[in-house]
Amino acid sequence: MLTINHFLALSAILFVIGVVGVLTRRNVIVIMMCIELMLNAVNLTFISFAYYLGDMTGHVFVFMVMAVAAAEAAVGLAIVMALFRNRETVDVDRVSLLKH
Amino acid sequence: MLGLENIWLVPILPLIGAIVNGLFGKFMSKSSVTLWAVGSTGLSFFIAVIAFLNLLSLDARDRVFEKILFTWIQAGSFTAQAGIQIDPLSAIFLLIVTGVGFLIHVYSIGYMSHEEGYARYFAYLNLFMFSMLLLILGNNFLLMFIGWEGVGLCSYLLIGYYYEKDSASNAGKKAFVMNRIGDFGFLLAIMWIFWTFGSIDYTTVFPSASQVLPAGGFAVTGITLLLFLGATGKSAQIPLYTWLPDAMEGPTPVSALIHAATMVTAGVYMVTRCNALFNLAPTSMIVVALIGAATALFAATMGLYQNDIKRVLAYSTVSQLGYMFLACGVGAYVAAVFHVMTHAFFKACLFLGSGSVIHGMSGEQDMRQMGGLKSKMPITHMTMLISALAISGIPIFAGFFSKDEILLSAFLGHTKGNLVYWILATVAAAVTAFYMFRLYYMTFSGELRAEDQHVRDHVHESPNVMTVPLIILAFGAAFAGFLGLPIIEGGHALNNFLGPVFHTPGAPEHPHASLGLELFLMGFSVSVAVLGILVARHFYYVRPEAATEMAAKGGFIKTVYTTLQNKYYIDEIYDVVIVKPVVSFSRSFLWKIFDVKIVDGFVNSIASFVTDLSSLLRKSQTGMVRNYALAMALGGVFFVGLWILALGN
Numbered sequence: 001m002l003t004i005n006h007f008l009a010l011s012a013i014l015f016v017i018g019v020v021g022v023l024t025r026r027n028v029i030v031i032m033m034c035i036e037l038m039l040n041a042v043n044l045t046f047i048s049f050a051y052y053l054g055d056m057t058g059h060v061f062v063f064m065v066m067a068v069a070a071a072e073a074a075v076g077l078a079i080v081m082a083l084f085r086n087r088e089t090v091d092v093d094r095v096s097l098l099k100h
Numbered sequence: 101m102l103g104l105e106n107i108w109l110v111p112i113l114p115l116i117g118a119i120v121n122g123l124f125g126k127f128m129s130k131s132s133v134t135l136w137a138v139g140s141t142g143l144s145f146f147i148a149v150i151a152f153l154n155l156l157s158l159d160a161r162d163r164v165f166e167k168i169l170f171t172w173i174q175a176g177s178f179t180a181q182a183g184i185q186i187d188p189l190s191a192i193f194l195l196i197v198t199g200v201g202f203l204i205h206v207y208s209i210g211y212m213s214h215e216e217g218y219a220r221y222f223a224y225l226n227l228f229m230f231s232m233l234l235l236i237l238g239n240n241f242l243l244m245f246i247g248w249e250g251v252g253l254c255s256y257l258l259i260g261y262y263y264e265k266d267s268a269s270n271a272g273k274k275a276f277v278m279n280r281i282g283d284f285g286f287l288l289a290i291m292w293i294f295w296t297f298g299s300i301d302y303t304t305v306f307p308s309a310s311q312v313l314p315a316g317g318f319a320v321t322g323i324t325l326l327l328f329l330g331a332t333g334k335s336a337q338i339p340l341y342t343w344l345p346d347a348m349e350g351p352t353p354v355s356a357l358i359h360a361a362t363m364v365t366a367g368v369y370m371v372t373r374c375n376a377l378f379n380l381a382p383t384s385m386i387v388v389a390l391i392g393a394a395t396a397l398f399a400a401t402m403g404l405y406q407n408d409i410k411r412v413l414a415y416s417t418v419s420q421l422g423y424m425f426l427a428c429g430v431g432a433y434v435a436a437v438f439h440v441m442t443h444a445f446f447k448a449c450l451f452l453g454s455g456s457v458i459h460g461m462s463g464e465q466d467m468r469q470m471g472g473l474k475s476k477m478p479i480t481h482m483t484m485l486i487s488a489l490a491i492s493g494i495p496i497f498a499g500f501f502s503k504d505e506i507l508l509s510a511f512l513g514h515t516k517g518n519l520v521y522w523i524l525a526t527v528a529a530a531v532t533a534f535y536m537f538r539l540y541y542m543t544f545s546g547e548l549r550a551e552d553q554h555v556r557d558h559v560h561e562s563p564n565v566m567t568v569p570l571i572i573l574a575f576g577a578a579f580a581g582f583l584g585l586p587i588i589e590g591g592h593a594l595n596n597f598l599g600p601v602f603h604t605p606g607a608p609e610h611p612h613a614s615l616g617l618e619l620f621l622m623g624f625s626v627s628v629a630v631l632g633i634l635v636a637r638h639f640y641y642v643r644p645e646a647a648t649e650m651a652a653k654g655g656f657i658k659t660v661y662t663t664l665q666n667k668y669y670i671d672e673i674y675d676v677v678i679v680k681p682v683v684s685f686s687r688s689f690l691w692k693i694f695d696v697k698i699v700d701g702f703v704n705s706i707a708s709f710v711t712d713l714s715s716l717l718r719k720s721q722t723g724m725v726r727n728y729a730l731a732m733a734l735g736g737v738f739f740v741g742l743w744i745l746a747l748g749n
């Protein structure tokens with residue numbers, strides 16, 4: 001029998017995978033994918049609670065997060081494109097020019 | 101009382117002239133600049149004359165008119181009104197300043213016609229008129245002080261008129277700094293007066309002076325000595341006189357107006373205005389008389405061997421101002437004002453005459469280059485001769501009456517040591533006669549000594565616009581003395597007019613001399629003056645080579661000669677004793693230690709502290725995106741953990 005705890009555990013695992021990915025990977029595209037993963041982990045939590053509590057507010061939030069995530073992906077990928085055109089790299093460690 | 105009601109226009113008109121010429125003079129034609137400058141001064145002279153006639157028509161006891169224009173400063177218990185006050189004393193000064201000022205404005209049209217900065221000159225001159233009239237007409241000490249500073253400023257600006265000349269701008273600075281020393285004393289005196297009386301209005305301070313201040317007390321002595329310090333600065337008395345001879349760097353009409361006829365007499369005006377205070381302080385009176393008498397002689401001797409025609413007149417001015425203070429110091433205020441008036445005529449005439457000579461000599465000021473100008477400049481010669489006779493104290497000329505009155509007052513004076521004053525002043529009178537006629541003979545008699553052929557060919561009498569003021573002033577120098585006839589009872593018109601102003605508590609009783617003594621003193625001073633003239637005639641007319649022969653012999657006479665020519669080395673002494681130490685103290689301590697190490701050091705160390713701190717903090721900014729992400733994650737973990745812990749408890 002699946003309980004709320006299973007869903008929450010799954011979303012926690014996905015979230016941690018995302019965080020570790022953001023912190024350890026150097027490729028911008030992978031980092032952005034990890035951010036998406038974190039967002040979707042949060043979405044899963046929302047859905048779980050909405051189902052568990054029988055409240056539609058969680059669904060509303062999920063749609064909102066998805067919309068924002070889409071926008072973020074668009075902006076982020078545009079930045080990556082611009083970065084690549086200028087520096088021919090997608091390695092975040094090599095993008096530290098603004099540091100004094 | 102149309103004239104008295106409108107008296108505030110008298111200072112305002114020149115101010116308007118100054119503003120118009122100062123702001124727009126550059127874009128106006130010469131003739132409209134002249135119209136604004138001379139017109140405004142002429143109009144204010146006209147109003148002053150009407151006001152004077154109105155004042156005369158009043159009863160002798162009611163001759164004080166005060167008009168409050170507006171409240172100027174109101175702070176706590178301190179109130180300063182902007183008000184105009186006219187009484188016989190200020191009326192006399194008013195006429196002198198506007199009258200002589202107007203004549204000198206007219207003269208300047210001719211004298212300055214070829215100069216650069218015509219509008220600038222007249223703007224300054226009008227501003228000076230405004231300040232001087234404010235000084236005279238103000239109804240409280242603060243207004244007088246504003247005027248006092250204003251004339252100082254204009255004096256500075258006009259001395260440095262030829263600012264591209266190093267010596268002129270230095271002379272301007274010297275005058276300004278010297279005056280500031282005196283002004284500092286004046287300002288302290290005003291504060292002290294406010295502290296004691298709670299007011300700075302003449303109408304409050306002077307009538308209550310004898311009740312508020314104990315006669316001869318510390319306060320009144322302090323106040324009057326500080327006031328007198330101000331006067332020594334402005335009126336060029338020992339020890340602050342050295343700026344006046346240097347002030348001759350300015351254009352000659354300026355020397356005539358500011359440094360002879362009007363501004364330098366501001367100190368005399370101030371002392372006579374404050375006679376109610378000075379009467380209560382016998383010690384200060386002695387100081388005033390002593391400094392006056394000493395300056396009279398000291399400056400006269402310095403004028404003996406100057407070769408610059410204007411410098412002779414400058415030392416002569418210092419000396420004559422000494423006479424005025426001597427008169428104040430022995431309580432003969434009327435004589436002081438009388439001498440201010442006659443001096444304004446003959447000294448302005450002498451300065452303008454010297455200006456005319458310099459103009460005719462193409463700018464030459466050295467008397468050794470002059471000579472024989474009698475036939476070439478007849479009007480200048482005549483007017484200067486009259487003025488020279490006046491300043492020497494030859495009977496019927498103005499200077500005789502006023503100087504004689506001062507000598508008599510000094511002889512009879514109620515202050516101690518009056519014989520000393522009399523001797524100093526009489527010797528100074530002889531010296532005055534000598535150097536004035538030395539100037540006269542060197543300039544007008546004998547042969548023209550100029551070497552430059554261009555100068556020789558160009559010697560000419562000045563245009564009418566310059567000679568007419570000279571003639572008017574010469575008339576004054578000849579006849580103004582009859583306003584103060586001695587001996588004849590009631591013959592002293594000026595005394596009758598000014599009398600009420602000086603009837604303050606503690607005013608000295610004027611001892612009456614017997615007719616015989618008065619005549620003897622008169623005869624004595626005249627014969628001393630004639631002796632001075634004869635000696636000058638011998639050395640500079642009959643045997644011009646005698647002086648050089650004597651100097652060439654060396655010995656004592658040569659020492660005296662060089663000492664006098666170097667003005668007793670006073671400038672050098674001041675330089676060594678005051679200027680050099682101040683400069684080196686400023687350089688070695690104030691600049692290199694206080695400014696650089698303490699002031700700058702404090703500011704710089706604050707800045708370097710911030711820089712050091714921020715360079716530490718900067719290490720946290722690696723520029724690595726992943727580091728920031730880690731920090732964010734750790735922060736999130738930290739706060740969530742904190743929240744969980746808080747819930748747990």
